Amino acid sequence: MINRIIIALSAAALSGPAAIAQAPVTNSAPEPALEEAGVSSASTRAASQGETATAAPSAADVAAGAEPVATPPDPEVDPDGVQPFQLLGQSVEPGTWRQLAWTASYHFGQLGGATPVLISHGAQEGPVLCLTGAVHGDELNGIEIIRRVVHSLDPNALSGTVIGVPIVNLAGFQRNSRYLPDRRDLNRYFPGSPTGSLASRVAYSFFTEVIEHCDRLADLHTGSFHRTNLPQLRADLTQPAVVELSRGFGGIAVLHTEGAKGTLRRAAVDSGIPAVTLEAGEPLRLQPQQVDQGVRGIETLMHQLGMIDRERRWSTPQPVFYESYWVRSDHGGILLTLVRVGDVVTEGTVLGTITDPITNVRHEVRSPYRGRILGMALNQVVMPGFAAFRVGIQTTEEAVQEEAAAQPADEPSVEDTDEATETERPPPERAEETAPRTDGEDAPEEEAEESDGKVPQAPVNTDAAPAQSSEPADSSPALSEPEEPVAPDP
DSSP, rough: HHHHHHHHHHHHHHHHHHHHHSOOOOOOOHHHHHHHHHHHHHHHHHHHHOOOOEOOOOOHHHHHOOOEOOOOOOOOOTTOOOEEEEEEEEOOOOOOEEEEOOOOOOOOOOSSSSSSEEEEEOOOEEEEEEEEOOTTTTTHHHHHHHHHHHHOOGGOOOEEEEEESSSSSSHHHTTOOOOTSSSSOGGGGGGGOTTSSSHHHHHHHHHHHHHHGGEEEEEEEOSSSSSEEOEEEEEOOTTTTHHHHHTTTTEEEEEOOOOOOTTTTHHHHHHHHHHEEEEEOTTTTHHHHHHHHHHHHHHHHHHHHHSOOOOOOOSSOOOOSEEEEEOSSSSSSEEEEEOOTEEEEEEEEEEEEEOOOTTTEEEEEOOOOEEEEEEESEEEETTTOOOEEEEEEEEOHHHHHHHHHHHHHTTTOHHHOOOOOOEEEEOOGGTTTTTOOOOOTSSOOOOOOOOOOOOSSSSSSTTTTSSSOSSSOOOOOOOOOOOOOOOOOO
16 A cells, blocks of 8 residues: 555656546545645746736646636726826826926037926826926026926826926026027017028927927016016907916906017917916016916916816906007106006106206106006116006907907008017097007017016006106196206205
């Protein structure tokens, strides 16, 4: 009997568990250990070969004729879930934050550098919001606004995607210059051309590689050339999608302008991407109040779009201005302003004075309109014809729609024929005598003006008293007649 058991064990070592099952063994005690060895080796081979694991039956199951049971495969990824976001040849996974790089290709050799592109790709579905800053290299407040917004986001709690480009015009920023190295204004060449000038090629590269991946755009700017603006949006209010976008910013004032040809905002809207320009502050300065206003407006927009759960409340309604006009100086000298951005003025309100530094003759700059100061020059030396104060005037939305519908399609607008975007018109009482003029190249460009941080308190009330003036209202020109020389101080 012992000899027969030894022979059976030797056969098992050579033939595996099947031979054991057929061996005429009278002692069944070793069978579990052999069965365990056979099962573990089969499972190990299946795992090492990447095959679907199949549960090995026991010797008793084999004898009973049981079929093998397959282990269920791993669950597949839901194809309807949030997909990775593709930009600049890179993939950003849902719920993650990444820094990519866009190269403007205006450098040569090893000079120059890549422009950082910050992406926060949410774990939930939602729109793609683009925030662009420093298209003009000397505008700093937008850089800080984008930094605060992008770095405050939690991708796991975000619905949608935020693309932040704090410094679009990196070459201008590095030189404290508004312009590109070829001395052109980048914000007059969008959407650009791959075979055009340097500015046009840079604009084309940025527009096709970044902007065309966006659903909505907020282009951040500040004032230009020693000017200041009330925090405000520039928006084409004849476009329903743009109207909806501008309403999402809360209580920030809105100024209706179609936008000059070549501006990033205009090019985006023409491509079907709702876009606005957010003005806040002076160039070459970082102003916390204006930055706070900008951050608050963008976070309000993101809440309205369902991207974040961070509601920001505004105590005043959003004032909307469908017209604005520049009040120019008729004399040269030292400009000293007497109003602030956001002030309500009436016809005849003294906005500032211009004093000849040689003769000491002083002239008053009076407002020919009733409205609100949306932008103004800082105290400086000016020349005749200088655009000094921008007055916003409220009109009805219906009037704007009718004007847009009445304009022939082939008739160029003010924005098409000049870099400036606003028409300078004479006072109402002289409107029939003098044809409208357009701002010249010395006038501030559309994406340029500022605010001193003062929040607009309410829509313009045309019956309100002048903000700062003890002079009676009259129908005089923008500047009064020359006064007698001012006596020197004792």
